[in-house]
Amino acid sequence: MKIAVYGREFQPSVIPYVQHLFDLLIAKDAELWIYEDFRQSLRQQVAFSEELNSYTNRSELPDDIGFMLSLGGDGTMLAAVAIVGDSGIPVAGVNFGRLGFLADINKDAIDPAMEAIFRGEYNIQKRTLLTVRSEQMTLFSGNPFALNDITLFKSDSSAMITVNAYLNGELLNAYWADGIIVATPTGSTAYSLSCGGPIIVPGSGNFVITPISPHNLNVRPVVISDDMELDLEIESRSGKFLLSCDSQTTSVSTDIRLKISRAHYQVNLLRLKDYRYFSNLRNKLLWGLDARNY
Numbered sequence: 001m002k003i004a005v006y007g008r009e010f011q012p013s014v015i016p017y018v019q020h021l022f023d024l025l026i027a028k029d030a031e032l033w034i035y036e037d038f039r040q041s042l043r044q045q046v047a048f049s050e051e052l053n054s055y056t057n058r059s060e061l062p063d064d065i066g067f068m069l070s071l072g073g074d075g076t077m078l079a080a081v082a083i084v085g086d087s088g089i090p091v092a093g094v095n096f097g098r099l100g101f102l103a104d105i106n107k108d109a110i111d112p113a114m115e116a117i118f119r120g121e122y123n124i125q126k127r128t129l130l131t132v133r134s135e136q137m138t139l140f141s142g143n144p145f146a147l148n149d150i151t152l153f154k155s156d157s158s159a160m161i162t163v164n165a166y167l168n169g170e171l172l173n174a175y176w177a178d179g180i181i182v183a184t185p186t187g188s189t190a191y192s193l194s195c196g197g198p199i200i201v202p203g204s205g206n207f208v209i210t211p212i213s214p215h216n217l218n219v220r221p222v223v224i225s226d227d228m229e230l231d232l233e234i235e236s237r238s239g240k241f242l243l244s245c246d247s248q249t250t251s252v253s254t255d256i257r258l259k260i261s262r263a264h265y266q267v268n269l270l271r272l273k274d275y276r277y278f279s280n281l282r283n284k285l286l287w288g289l290d291a292r293n294y
Contacts, residue, residue: 001118002031004061004089006080007038007071014096015045017107018071021094022046024114033061035083038071058083065089067117067270073097074190078246081147081267090124092117092270099284101189102147104275116272125271127186127202128226129263132245134256139243145263146246148187152234152258153179153212153242155251160215162235167228177214179241182207182230182260189281197221202277207262230260 003025010018025032026048034042036054055061067090070080077093084091093103094110105113116122130146132139154161163175183192185200188208193199197210198221209230210221224230234241234254243252252258282288 001028001066002033002062002064004033004035004055004065004068005038005071006035006068006076006083008076008079009038009041010045010072010096012045014107017096017110018042019046021071021110021114022048024111028114028118033065058085058087058089061089067092069094070103071096072103073100074102075247077102078147082143082145082246082248084267085143085145086265088268090268090270092122101280101284102186102269104271104280113272117270121273123271123273123275125202125269126266127269128184128266130182130184130207130245130260131263132243132258132260134258136256139252140245140248140250143248144245146187147184147267148190148246149181149183149192149244150260151179151181151191151212151242151244152232153244154236155238155240155242159237160213161241164233164235165209166231166233167224169231172209172222172230173219175211175214175219176216177211177219179212181210181212183210184226189284192221195221198223199281226262228261232258232260234258 033053033055036056039054068080068084070077070091070093080091094105095103096107130150132144132150152163160176160178163180165172181192185202185204188200192208192210195210195212197208200206200208205226206223207226208221208223211219236254240251240253243250
């Protein structure tokens, strides 16, 4: 099996887990393709029993890659998803980070997880993405896709911005706030949740628009159908604002008008057969810890 591996520099405490994972994959005769920057960061920390292939972008990967293995937290997983793009390559995540909503394979369960994957005991879960575009400029080097969220945020620490939002051409609201978050169901448990947004079950066909510290406290998150298009016009004293697309961030002039909509493709997440969304939700959010629930 050919496996692409993506990761970032680790804390020394997780290196033994990384070493064990590579030893396990090589013992199973997996043909490994390691992201070049990651391979360089591991050279002095992990011993490889053989020379490994490397890649710097998706076009350098073989067409018959079985799946991509992301090593790290959810941020690393988002970067891995950006690399596979619309190729359809499934992405699995080993959590060496903290919360791990996306990277759901625990570092202490690497052995049974890899055994299950090599036996084909997994499911492919499709997740919707967002895209942001402008007729006036190319955003994020032509890769403006987000699995979690697209966020507009003020560029300085003082004045709020005004975001004029239109849904399918009809005015929704003029948000006077620090910014707004447009999140997918996957991203509804991330930044949007911390700003008071609702949790949306993946596959429900919705997005959520969540204001960040709105001046008017009556302005609440709005759940919309994912077949709608959101047009945004921004006003700011500084003449610019920050635009983020998952882990990508750029400064944009207020002259630029944005369009946010559902992406033309979905990403494939590799989930073990014992994965349960609501069980994961309860565990990660510490629901039910009150003894009265038992």
